[in-house]
Amino acid sequence: MLKILIPTLLLIPTSWLAKAKWLWPTTLLHSFIITLFSLAWLKNTTETNWSTLNPYMATDPLSSPLLTLTCCLLPLMILASQNHLAQDPLVRQRIYITLLVTLQLSLIMAFAATELTMFYVMFETSLIPTLILITRWGNQMERLNAGTYFLFYTLASSLPLLITLLAFQNKTGTLSLLIIQLLGPIPISPYVNIIWWTTSLLAFLVKMPLYGVHLWLPKAHVEAPIAGSMILAAVLLKLGGYGMMRLMLILSPLAKELCYPFIILALWGVLMTSSICLGQTDLKSLIAYSSVSHMGLVAAAILIQTPWGLTGALILMIAHGLTSSALFCLANTNYERTHTRTMILTRGSQMILPLMATWWLITCLANLALPPLPNLMGELIIISALLGWSWWTIIFTGAGALITATYSLYMYLMTQRGPVPNHMISMNPSHSREHLLLTLHLLPLLLLVFKPTTIWGSAY
Amino acid sequence: MECPEGVLLLLSFTAIFFSCEHTVPELEAQLAAMRKKAADALPGSSWSPFDINPNLPPERADIVIIGGGVMGWSIAYWLKQKERVREGVKVIVVERDLTYSQASTVLSAGGIRQQFSLPENIHLSLASADFMRNINEHLGVLNEDPVDLQFNQSGYLFLASEEVAHIMEENYSTQRQVGAKVTLLSPTQLKEKFPWINTDGVALASYGLENEGWFDPWSLLNAFRRKAMSMGVIQCCGEVTDFKYTVSMMTSPGGDPVVYKRINSVKVQMPKGLEYQMVECAIVVNAAGAFSGKLAEMLGISSNPKDTIAGTPVPVEPRKRYIYVVHCPDGPGLDTPFLIDYSGMYFRREGLGGNYITGASPKEADEPDTSNLEVDHQFFEDSVWPRLAYRVPAFEKLKVTSAWAGFYDYNTFDQNGIIGDHPVINNMYFATGFSGHGLQQSPAAGRAVAELILDGNFKTLDMRGLGFRRIMAQEPILERNIL
Numbered sequence: 001m002l003k004i005l006i007p008t009l010l011l012i013p014t015s016w017l018a019k020a021k022w023l024w025p026t027t028l029l030h031s032f033i034i035t036l037f038s039l040a041w042l043k044n045t046t047e048t049n050w051s052t053l054n055p056y057m058a059t060d061p062l063s064s065p066l067l068t069l070t071c072c073l074l075p076l077m078i079l080a081s082q083n084h085l086a087q088d089p090l091v092r093q094r095i096y097i098t099l100l101v102t103l104q105l106s107l108i109m110a111f112a113a114t115e116l117t118m119f120y121v122m123f124e125t126s127l128i129p130t131l132i133l134i135t136r137w138g139n140q141m142e143r144l145n146a147g148t149y150f151l152f153y154t155l156a157s158s159l160p161l162l163i164t165l166l167a168f169q170n171k172t173g174t175l176s177l178l179i180i181q182l183l184g185p186i187p188i189s190p191y192v193n194i195i196w197w198t199t200s201l202l203a204f205l206v207k208m209p210l211y212g213v214h215l216w217l218p219k220a221h222v223e224a225p226i227a228g229s230m231i232l233a234a235v236l237l238k239l240g241g242y243g244m245m246r247l248m249l250i251l252s253p254l255a256k257e258l259c260y261p262f263i264i265l266a267l268w269g270v271l272m273t274s275s276i277c278l279g280q281t282d283l284k285s286l287i288a289y290s291s292v293s294h295m296g297l298v299a300a301a302i303l304i305q306t307p308w309g310l311t312g313a314l315i316l317m318i319a320h321g322l323t324s325s326a327l328f329c330l331a332n333t334n335y336e337r338t339h340t341r342t343m344i345l346t347r348g349s350q351m352i353l354p355l356m357a358t359w360w361l362i363t364c365l366a367n368l369a370l371p372p373l374p375n376l377m378g379e380l381i382i383i384s385a386l387l388g389w390s391w392w393t394i395i396f397t398g399a400g401a402l403i404t405a406t407y408s409l410y411m412y413l414m415t416q417r418g419p420v421p422n423h424m425i426s427m428n429p430s431h432s433r434e435h436l437l438l439t440l441h442l443l444p445l446l447l448l449v450f451k452p453t454t455i456w457g458s459a460y
Numbered sequence: 461m462e463c464p465e466g467v468l469l470l471l472s473f474t475a476i477f478f479s480c481e482h483t484v485p486e487l488e489a490q491l492a493a494m495r496k497k498a499a500d501a502l503p504g505s506s507w508s509p510f511d512i513n514p515n516l517p518p519e520r521a522d523i524v525i526i527g528g529g530v531m532g533w534s535i536a537y538w539l540k541q542k543e544r545v546r547e548g549v550k551v552i553v554v555e556r557d558l559t560y561s562q563a564s565t566v567l568s569a570g571g572i573r574q575q576f577s578l579p580e581n582i583h584l585s586l587a588s589a590d591f592m593r594n595i596n597e598h599l600g601v602l603n604e605d606p607v608d609l610q611f612n613q614s615g616y617l618f619l620a621s622e623e624v625a626h627i628m629e630e631n632y633s634t635q636r637q638v639g640a641k642v643t644l645l646s647p648t649q650l651k652e653k654f655p656w657i658n659t660d661g662v663a664l665a666s667y668g669l670e671n672e673g674w675f676d677p678w679s680l681l682n683a684f685r686r687k688a689m690s691m692g693v694i695q696c697c698g699e700v701t702d703f704k705y706t707v708s709m710m711t712s713p714g715g716d717p718v719v720y721k722r723i724n725s726v727k728v729q730m731p732k733g734l735e736y737q738m739v740e741c742a743i744v745v746n747a748a749g750a751f752s753g754k755l756a757e758m759l760g761i762s763s764n765p766k767d768t769i770a771g772t773p774v775p776v777e778p779r780k781r782y783i784y785v786v787h788c789p790d791g792p793g794l795d796t797p798f799l800i801d802y803s804g805m806y807f808r809r810e811g812l813g814g815n816y817i818t819g820a821s822p823k824e825a826d827e828p829d830t831s832n833l834e835v836d837h838q839f840f841e842d843s844v845w846p847r848l849a850y851r852v853p854a855f856e857k858l859k860v861t862s863a864w865a866g867f868y869d870y871n872t873f874d875q876n877g878i879i880g881d882h883p884v885i886n887n888m889y890f891a892t893g894f895s896g897h898g899l900q901q902s903p904a905a906g907r908a909v910a911e912l913i914l915d916g917n918f919k920t921l922d923m924r925g926l927g928f929r930r931i932m933a934q935e936p937i938l939e940r941n942i943l
Contacts, residue, residue: 342549418916421913422886426708428708
């Protein structure tokens with residue numbers, strides 16, 4: 001664990017001491033090396049499932065894919081931000097990289113935490129660099145509103161979680177995940193258990209986001225700069241899923257009836273947000289709503305608490321993280337050239353940037369869960385698990401899959417096909433940096449086709 | 461923190477106690493001020509510690525239309541009309557003078573005619589006349605007063621002398637072919653129809669029977685503006701002083717270097733102040749009228765050699781024209797058309813009280829000075845009145861009641877509009893240079909530009925002939941006027 005944490009921590013002095021010319025290449029290279037080291041986590045050798053164990057941190061098959069995803073994302077964020085930060089003064093660039101690294105540190109420690117207290121503290125800590133990223137480097141006035149929504153939705157829902165954790169510690173004497181998984185059902189009075197269940201999970205449901213409390217996500221994703229959007233879509237939403245998976249261990253007898261309304265809400269959200277996607281004019285907004293839609297499936301799968309459900313949720317989380325981040329990168333390449341996110345004004349790019357159109361195609365196909373990509377694996381497993389829970393869910397999941405395919409193709413056709421507007425005829429050609437960025441997103445996705453067991457989690 | 465009511469109560473008691481000589485209204489005013497301050501402190505109010513100028517435009521917009529005249533607002537309206545989903549495109553219109561004191565739109569004589577020689581012009585005017593006849597279908601806003609353009613369809617009457625009669629006949633056949641409702645009149649028919657005309661020297665006359673006449677430009681401008689703003693277009697009062705653009709050097713297939721410019725943001729300066737806002741945008745529309753040439757200059761066109769594509773300036777400059785309002789109680793009746801004489805003089809009826817609007821085009825050599833909008837009354841005495849009195853004897857006894865001057869957005873190249881995108885500046889579209897017939901073509905021209913931006917090319921009317929290509933290729937498309 002330290003062999004990842006210390007280098008990540010030391011990326012902060014690196015970003016402050018590196019010379020101006022070497023700032024971005026250096027931080028990029030070092031974060032790539034950290035990613036390579038983090039791949040070692042994917043091999044789970046122990047029978048108890050907990051590897052790289054020390055009193056405060058550990059990895060297990062649930063957290064190691066998410067950890068690797070997080071470490072993988074830092075170099076990609078640095079790669080993506082290089083262009084739009086080039087005009088900023090040097091100090092501001094250094095601060096930006098420091099923020100990204102701080103966010104990375106808090107996320108690694110959150111996923112690797114064995115104590116729920118540390119997880120909670122890191123969960124909250126990750127809010128601050130993200131908030132600074134959105135409000136300082138976002139593009140429009142609405143970013144202040146977006147930052148407020150983001151911060152207060154998460155804070156307001158996670159304060160009850162703190163109370164719950166403290167009460168839990170008081171009752172059982174421990175908050176360590178290693179011990180909690182072995183505890184039996186906890187005796188709580190029958191009316192308090194509803195509150196207990198809700199307060200434990202509300203923070204994560206808001207973070208996922210669940211359909212009714214998803215309002216912060218389109219705002220935050222759209223107003224954030226590219227690195228902010230990437231980390232939000234790829235990792236921060238998964239924090240919610242991961243937290244839910246961990247906390248439901250302590251809630252087991254209560255979840256039987258209480259999860260019902262939330263599953264329905266999640267599935268309804270899949271349908272609703274996919275439909276909203278079809279009517280979006282702003283490209284980033286479309287991708288943001290698509291994230292809500294996919295995460296609705298994940299939320300439903302986690303809530304039904306079956307092995308297949310949890311497996312499917314984890315696979316979909318990883319696959320969606322890579323896909324959504326890639327989509328935001330593609331939207332950003334468009335934005336940097338035309339300075340608009342409106343889809344109606346940036347059409348026909350296939351004629352002008354053909355190789356970028358290839359990446360668009362692969363990413364849009366991944367988004368609509370094309371076999372054999374892990375997106376389909378995750379969705380299929382989730383749909384099957386939900387079907388086992390109730391026959392009626394097929395209506396929601398089937399219609400959701402259909403509409404997902406529709407809006408993904410709509411996004412592809414709208415941005416790539418169609419008449420080329422006059423103002424796009426001579427755009428800057430694609431940078432090799434952008435091609436590298438997208439390859440590094442799609443390569444892991446394609447590699448996962450061949451060994452999906454890496455992201456199957458504890459149920460494998 | 462005490463509740464606001466407690467604070468109010470305490471302070472009011474203090475006020476009463478210590479300053480009993482204050483009257484009740486003053487105390488009430490103080491109370492109201494305190495209550496307002498308390499309400500501001502509570503969440504939900506729009507107070508912010510940053511004292512930003514609320515008139516600044518937003519930091520980014522999709523399309524920035526520079527120029528808030530009838531052309532700019534027409535384009536804004538059509539963009540919103542065609543956007544297919546609500547809030548599809550974010551449009552802002554930047555106008556530097558909201559009183560429109562120097563804008564060509566409101567200072568125009570307001571005429572509309574289809575009697576051009578170019579089919580494109582005839583199409584534009586015909587479509588615009590159709591638009592204006594059904595103006596409330598297009599520009600009516602729910603719950604607001606209906607639009608009344610005061611469209612007098614009295615027609616235009618062109619008078620041709622012997623030398624230019626053949627041009628008039630050719631124009632007439634083009635106009636009929638395109639669909640304008642025009643008729644030719646011989647001098648006798650002319651005298652029969654309009655007995656107040658002196659037909660000496662007139663060989664042929666061309667009279668518009670439908671869709672021609674005049675209307676109130678201010679109403680049209682306000683109708684477009686009201687409708688566009690109700691559809692979500694943001695109006696900004698400011699002046700565009702600079703552009704931020706990126707330059708890419710490329711080579712044409714022939715080996716010549718071509719420099720492409722792409723506008724990244726527009727610098728909008730607040731009137732009467734130093735504050736400015738850089739508006740990041742995808743597309744800029746130049747609808748600045750008489751000042752379009754000056755605006756395009758900010759993009760550094762003149763720094764390139766003159767004979768290259770990149771160095772060709774936008775050939776629009778302001779030209780001053782005078783309009784005089786005269787009162788003649790014995791003048792022509794209520795069916796007076798907009799008469800244009802071959803000598804360059806024109807007049808039309810204004811209102812129902814025996815007032816007429818008249819003017820003349822000055823000769824090329826005597827173009828008035830464009831630094832101000834002062835009226836030269838000597839011009840009326842020397843050039844307008846004699847021709848007016850010759851053509852209509854009743855006008856020998858008249859009185860000039862008022863006069864004003866306005867700018868033409870004069871296209872020095874071929875005096876016809878420029879609609880389209882610039883070959884070198886990638887994301888700037890033009891709708892300017894109409895040289896006096898911009899107002900009448902504004903609805904259709906706005907639709908053409910909106911189609912170009914949102915659909916990629918013209919859909920209803922093909923205006924490729926009015927694009928920039930003719931200026932690059934130095935092929936002017938001149939109107940074959942009889943003047």
